[in-house]
Amino acid sequence: MSKQIIIPFGPQHPVLPEPIHLDLVLEDETVVDVLPSIGYVHRGLEKLVEKREFTEYTFIAERICGICSFIHSLAYVQGVEQIMGIEVPERAHYLRTIWSEYSRLHSHLLWLGCFADGMGFENLFMNSWRIRENILDELEATTGGRVIQSACKVGGVRKDISAEQLDGMLLRIKDIKKDIRIITSVFLEDSSVKHRLKKVGILSKQDAYECGAVGPTARGSGVVFDLRETGYASYGKLNFKPVAATEGDCYARCNVRIQELFSSIDIIEQAAKKIPEGPIDVKITGAPNGEYFSRVEQPRGELVHYIKGNGKKNLVRSRVRTPTFTNIPPLLKMLAGCQLADVPVIVLSIDPCISCTER
Amino acid sequence: MAATAIKSLFSRPATLMYPVRPAKRTTVTRGHIIIDPANCITCRSCHRKCPTGAICVEVKEKTWQIDKLRCVICNSCVDVCPTKCLSMDPAYPKALTARGGIYKVAVAGPKKKEPAPVTVESPKAE
Numbered sequence: 001m002s003k004q005i006i007i008p009f010g011p012q013h014p015v016l017p018e019p020i021h022l023d024l025v026l027e028d029e030t031v032v033d034v035l036p037s038i039g040y041v042h043r044g045l046e047k048l049v050e051k052r053e054f055t056e057y058t059f060i061a062e063r064i065c066g067i068c069s070f071i072h073s074l075a076y077v078q079g080v081e082q083i084m085g086i087e088v089p090e091r092a093h094y095l096r097t098i099w100s101e102y103s104r105l106h107s108h109l110l111w112l113g114c115f116a117d118g119m120g121f122e123n124l125f126m127n128s129w130r131i132r133e134n135i136l137d138e139l140e141a142t143t144g145g146r147v148i149q150s151a152c153k154v155g156g157v158r159k160d161i162s163a164e165q166l167d168g169m170l171l172r173i174k175d176i177k178k179d180i181r182i183i184t185s186v187f188l189e190d191s192s193v194k195h196r197l198k199k200v201g202i203l204s205k206q207d208a209y210e211c212g213a214v215g216p217t218a219r220g221s222g223v224v225f226d227l228r229e230t231g232y233a234s235y236g237k238l239n240f241k242p243v244a245a246t247e248g249d250c251y252a253r254c255n256v257r258i259q260e261l262f263s264s265i266d267i268i269e270q271a272a273k274k275i276p277e278g279p280i281d282v283k284i285t286g287a288p289n290g291e292y293f294s295r296v297e298q299p300r301g302e303l304v305h306y307i308k309g310n311g312k313k314n315l316v317r318s319r320v321r322t323p324t325f326t327n328i329p330p331l332l333k334m335l336a337g338c339q340l341a342d343v344p345v346i347v348l349s350i351d352p353c354i355s356c357t358e359r
Numbered sequence: 360m361a362a363t364a365i366k367s368l369f370s371r372p373a374t375l376m377y378p379v380r381p382a383k384r385t386t387v388t389r390g391h392i393i394i395d396p397a398n399c400i401t402c403r404s405c406h407r408k409c410p411t412g413a414i415c416v417e418v419k420e421k422t423w424q425i426d427k428l429r430c431v432i433c434n435s436c437v438d439v440c441p442t443k444c445l446s447m448d449p450a451y452p453k454a455l456t457a458r459g460g461i462y463k464v465a466v467a468g469p470k471k472k473e474p475a476p477v478t479v480e481s482p483k484a485e
Contacts, residue, residue, distance in 0.1 A: 056410035059433045144387040
């Protein structure tokens, strides 16, 4: 048996957008064991729920993550609405769906860029982010914020999209779709990219299920599990199918996210056609008294917000379980047995969002 | 990829030379809060609703103060303002240091004819 050495990977590493530390135990160039540690960006956002009114906490909930901010606020307000028994107007549900899917588009395009950068394809990185900029422009034009939308509130949404704006968005998303198709064909067909991704970081279906993988990480391994199928917001009224692949390698996870881009565009188009007229919010009175587990599908997987209130303005407890946190055990399975040079690509393939993980 | 490369070669850069050319902004962009001091009645609604405690309204001194480094530009104060004296400017604020973050302004205060809630004038008059 050869001698084992430990190589620290992170918290500061060129491929990592956010700090996570992995101790890689190596035998020659092969990774035999991985010891993860987190805790570099903990901000104590869950504790703030005791000091802020439940309506104001929406703004804090969406600052948990800088990428899927809208979906965090959506999960939180859905939980409060369920406790208080608020009937949200139908139009608000549709608007939430549209913005969720725009968030998913921008998150996946950001990930594609980071992923290309991780495997050393800088040109592709720049091109992915150029397309992402168009999505951010749409979000800014409709909600007022590029990344932090602040569009959700308890009882509905804060901004409306006019019919002309929706028509314009539908027109522009067709062009964006064409651009995405060109860019993603490189990810799926380029031989050097394939060489870097295929049969790397394989996660079997059994392991994905047992380690609790969620989102595209699970769907890339054949575990078809998409919370949008539960029909929250207006997903129940739209026709879509969760994307899944069976290989379980980095290429499959990349493929799942790319296909999700197209399914998101499809959902936006359907929602824009079906969106009803009407009010966008209802007035709320009182305060939440009870507890609720709110589950939604983030770009990275299942997001759980646990909320408990006691009838006062401030909630008692908030707990967030983010998808990256549950995707760390599957990541360790993928890393065991891989080559050191493949570690950056495999780590990025779960789309790590450490600020989410640590709140 | 080759088509994209050729297209990029003959097109302008996708980025802007930011401080020289102004940033893209829309009518709803949340840039920074501005106040019209003449219309402020020091009702303290914005003070209460601010999720970060960036706004401080002194009823006695008739001043309205914002700590721009604490403000997260969530638009709650603009939504809640009864006289619409607060509004959102779509231009992004300039970079600040910790010393320059606080912006304090003297405001008109409550109008005398209207029944004001808790103000300093009424106890003095008694």
